[in-house]
Amino acid sequence: MSDTKILWSDDFEGDRGASVNPKFWNFDLGDGTSAGIPGWGNQEREWYLEEQAKLSGNSELIISATRNTNPDVYSAYYGEAAEWLSAKLTTKNKVEVLYGLIEARVQIPTGVGTWPAFWMLGTNLDEVTWPFCGEIDILEARGKDSGNLVATLHGPGY
Known part of the structure; x- marks a missing residue:
């Protein structure tokens, strides 16, 4: 693969606790209701937040899934507080790959x-x-x- 040409990459470089590069990444937030697909199409019982995805400071992206301990926050589509908090990232309208590895x-x-x-x-x-x-x-x-x-x-x- 010596003739392979890299079209795009992200090595998640940055300080520990920093967010991802907004030039490449978007966050889907909430429980999908604001996007018109409550539960993100598969009845997920979580709420997506930007702060659940952080750089490690060692060229890694860490996406955390944690139990929601505050029942008064993140009211989900099923009428209760979301059980879990995590992150969902996309490259929509920022990075497109037609062919390649x-x-x-x-x-x-x-x-x-x-x-x-x-x-x-x-x-x-x-x-x-x-x-x-x-x-x-x-x-x-x-x-x-x-x-x-x-x-x-x-x-x-x-």
């Missing part, structure tokens, strides 16, 4: 209820909705079975 170094968390994923959606998601925009799951795992990684295609014809 996609690579990441990912440490998979363990624990029932976790669903770590690294995936791509079609750039026309706002016009045609999922799954018609296409989705490539580069990696998905279930925390209760973190040794079983899955890659999947979703969309018309798949």
